[in-house]
Amino acid sequence: MNVKQLGAQTYVVESPVNVGIYVLNDKDVCLIDTGNSKDFGKKIAKLLEEHNWNLKYIINTHSHADHIGGNAYLQGKYHCEIYAERTESYFINNPLLEPSLMYGAMPIKGLYSSFLMAKPSICYDISNLQVDGLKIINLSGHSFGLIGVVTSDNVIFTGDAYTSQRILEKYAIQYTYDVDGFLKTLDFLEKTEYAYYVPSHGEVERDIKNTLRINRETTLEIEKEVLDILEYKNTFSELLNELAKKYHINLTLEQYHIIGTTIKSLLTKLSDDGIIEVAIKDANLWIDKK
Numbered sequence: 001m002n003v004k005q006l007g008a009q010t011y012v013v014e015s016p017v018n019v020g021i022y023v024l025n026d027k028d029v030c031l032i033d034t035g036n037s038k039d040f041g042k043k044i045a046k047l048l049e050e051h052n053w054n055l056k057y058i059i060n061t062h063s064h065a066d067h068i069g070g071n072a073y074l075q076g077k078y079h080c081e082i083y084a085e086r087t088e089s090y091f092i093n094n095p096l097l098e099p100s101l102m103y104g105a106m107p108i109k110g111l112y113s114s115f116l117m118a119k120p121s122i123c124y125d126i127s128n129l130q131v132d133g134l135k136i137i138n139l140s141g142h143s144f145g146l147i148g149v150v151t152s153d154n155v156i157f158t159g160d161a162y163t164s165q166r167i168l169e170k171y172a173i174q175y176t177y178d179v180d181g182f183l184k185t186l187d188f189l190e191k192t193e194y195a196y197y198v199p200s201h202g203e204v205e206r207d208i209k210n211t212l213r214i215n216r217e218t219t220l221e222i223e224k225e226v227l228d229i230l231e232y233k234n235t236f237s238e239l240l241n242e243l244a245k246k247y248h249i250n251l252t253l254e255q256y257h258i259i260g261t262t263i264k265s266l267l268t269k270l271s272d273d274g275i276i277e278v279a280i281k282d283a284n285l286w287i288d289k290k
């Protein structure tokens with residue numbers, strides 16, 4: 001595993017889902033996220049053993065399965081305490097909530113993959129945790145209560161608050177629970193001056209202004225695309241179908257719900273901005289531009 005030191009007490013394990021390590025004292029560490037699987041959790045445990053580190057805490061930036069996949073294994077092995085934002089902690093304790101949120105009912109077969117559902121682990125509200133050298137900040141938008149973790153080395157772990165340029169070029173439409181909140185978080189991050197920014201997916205960067213700009217422009221481009229499609233299509237299904245064609249997305253059962261969440265969130269923003277009206281017509285979610 002590729003471990004990079006970013007400060008006296010701060011390390012990052014660079015992988016498809018970057019994991020943070022903050023050294024608390026000469027034996028204990030705190031992990032920031034645990035990767036996408038039990039196997040990844042095992043690799044982390046091996047790494048901790050090589051350094052003679054004991055795992056005292058895990059902080060999850062949010063509850064998505066690719067960030068908490070190693071939780072259950074690591075908690076079983078180290079009996080460590082796990083913390084996340086309060087609402088996210090409900091999802092970590094009861095991962096069935098994640099596909100339930102997307103489906104809107106008891107999830108149908110096909111939405112139970114490890115991509116959407118991790119194993120449960122016992123997770124507490126992070127407002128009850130005080131760790132010397134760590135500061136928690138709200139970066140919600142991508143998910144309900146996404147948090148960033150800032151270390152005493154002026155390094156911030158940003159979870160999925162933004163996505164690297166390389167990944168955005170590949171997948172333009174990212175999962176977003178609250179598009180308006182996502183854009184506000186980008187504005188907030190733009191005003192910050194951390195030594196290193198560590199997103200969960202993509203490269204560690206010292207200056208993320210350009211990356212933030214690309215995130216904002218990509219979202220606004222999709223919003224414009226939605227408004228263009230609404231000139232000649234009115235139902236949510238038609239809108240989603242047109243977007244999938246435009247962005248070359250294969251709408252599987254999973255992707256329908258992931259991309260569909262983002263587009264519904266965009267509709268919420270456009271409705272709040274007074275640009276569209278949404279109603280039910282012939283059992284369709286029907287969208288009219290004002």
Ligand SMILES: [Zn+2]
Nearest residue numbers: 062064143160
């Ligand atoms: Zn996520």
